[in-house]
Amino acid sequence: MRIPVPEEVLPASELGRVHCVGIGGAGISAIARIMARRGVPVSGSDDHDTPFLPALRELGVACHLGYAAEHVADADTLVVTTAAREDNPEVLEARRRGLRVLPRSAGLAAVMAGSRVLAVAGTHGKTTTTGLLTSALLAAGLDPSYAVGGVLTATGRNADAGADDLFVAEADESDGAFLVYRPHAAIVTNVEADHLDNWGTEEAYHQAFSDFAATIDRDGFLVCVVDDPGAADLARQAREQGLEVVTVGESTEADLRVHDLVLDGSTSRCRVSRDGTDLGDLTLRIPGRHYVLDAVAALAMGLRLGCAFDALVAGLSGFTGTGRRMELKGEAGGVRVYDSYAHHPVEIRGDLEAARALAGEGRVVAAFQPHLVSRTRIFGTAMGEELGAADEVVVLDVYVAREEPDPSVTGRLVADAVPLPAGRVAYVDDLGAATRELAGRARPGDLVITLGAGDVTTVGPEVLALLAAAGGA
Incomplete structure (x- = not known):
């Protein structure tokens, strides 16, 4: 659903009673949590339960399952997910009553009002980088508010209100x-x-980032990873x-440069220098x-804010990830199972590289579910090509999400592009079949x-449960 951003976004404290449509999602739940922590009366609805809802209920936030006009109750403001449909009964009720209706972006802007915002943007890596930055600043003695697109392992939360x-x-560019x-x-x-379903062309997408950079305070700064041509x-x-721009990367042109990178199983190590001066070592507990x-x-942002290198590195070294970003789900029968949010060819490449380092002498057995018809139409072949870095691949049909299905665009487009022998690639059309394929293909050490x-x-x-039931727990 497209909802315009009002010309003036009021601070959250002036929104009255707030009801969140799609409160179970990462973005809306973060807004609701911060509002609740600051004393703003808030409630919400979603069409299914999610891992974000228990923590909200602990704060006293009423979280309804299913959408109904009566859930709006005495709300003054609605904050609405982009995934909401045009016929959502809560949005229709709010419009009938003339209530303030805000898109997710304006809801987040409302809770950020009056703060110095440190935004993390990019096609890939936003959630992990936001988590890393939050962890680094906390270790450096600061107490920022934060809103992340996944649960931080260290805190068990995806958002909080700091002092x-x-x-x-x-900072999501998708919409x-x-x-x-x-x-x-x-x-x-x-x-x-x-996200060309929204932006239309590659040129428009790149222009959006230029427009984003133009919104940064003129007395502020931008950090760019210049190993990436678009960011450079x-x-x-x-x-x-x-x-002011601070550049980072392995490139000799970077202001903050990575040297001697070593990927060793579940850890990554490197040295960091700034303008030719060695700063020290950085070891991460996440691979890739x-x-x-x-x-x-x-690290570059923390240093520019005046934080000490050693303190920032301690926070980064202690970071153990966010939910769905190379997240270890468990082990059974000598098989480790990880989960990742990767849905773009570049993300698939990066996470399979990390999986290869983690697997050691074992094989990598990957299952991939394409996300969105439009993305699969454009990138499906490239997705399949990147999946060739695994040893065995299971491809599911497209997760349609906010779009209508297209019979001509299915997961078969991806599966057919995987450059592996036919016996090492399977195309399945449901989650149960994917579970059985993975459990049947995996062997100890994989x-x-x-x-x-x-x-x-x-x-x-479910794969872990099958492996355990087979006697490998």
Whole structure:
């Protein structure tokens, strides 16, 4: 559902009683949690239970399952997920009564009002980088508010209200939400075309990031990972427009540079220098080159804010991840099972590289569920090609989400592009079949990974249950 952002976004304290449509999602639940922690009366509804709801209920937030006009009750303001349908009864009721109706982006802007916003944007890596930055700042003695697109393992929450004036926010470009936030400073991890169902063209998508950089405070700054061509181009543009830019990466052109990168099982190590001066070592408890670059971007922002290198590194080193980002689900029968939100070819490549490092001598057995018809139409072949980095692959049908199905665009498009022998690639059309395929293909020493932004996340625990039932627990 498209809801316009009002010309003036009121602070959350002036919104009255707030009802959140889609409160079970990562973004809306974060807004609701911060509102509740600040004393704003808030309730919400979702069409199904999610892992974010128990923590909200503990704060006294009424979370309804299912949508109904009566749930709006005496609300003054609705905050609505982009996934809501046009005929949502709660939105229709709010409009009938003339209530204030805000999109998710404006709801987040309302809770950020009066804060120095540190926004984390990029096609890939936003959630992990937001989590890394939050962990680093907390270790450096700061107490920021934060809103992350996944649960931080360290805190068990995806959002909280801190005592400082800093607000760390994941800035989502998918629907243009990040153009609303007016940050003091921002990180851009990479810029590579995605969400073309909204932006239409690759050029429009890149222009959105240029527009985002133009919203940063003129006395603020931008951190860009210049190993990525799109982010490097954005850094160049921003500097030409007079914005302070800090660049990071393995590139010799980077201000904060990564040296001697080593991926060793579940850890990653490197040295970091700034303008040619060695700063010290960084060791992460998460695997993968892309996560190292995310961490160094967070380090660069913390250093620019005046935090000590050692304190920031301690926070980064203690970071153990966020939900659905190379998340270990368990082990049974000598098989480890991981889950990842990867849904774009670049993300698939990065997470399979990390999975390979984790697997050691074992094989990588991957299941992938394409997300969105439009994304699969554009990137399906590239998705399949990247999945060829695994040893065995199971591809599911498209998770349709907010779009209508297209019989000509299915998971078969992805499966047919996987460059592995036919016997090592399976195409299935339901979660149960995917579970059975994975459990049947996996053997002791292997690593199983489920990839995708849809409900494929439920498959991992079922695979573990099958393996355990087979006598491998």
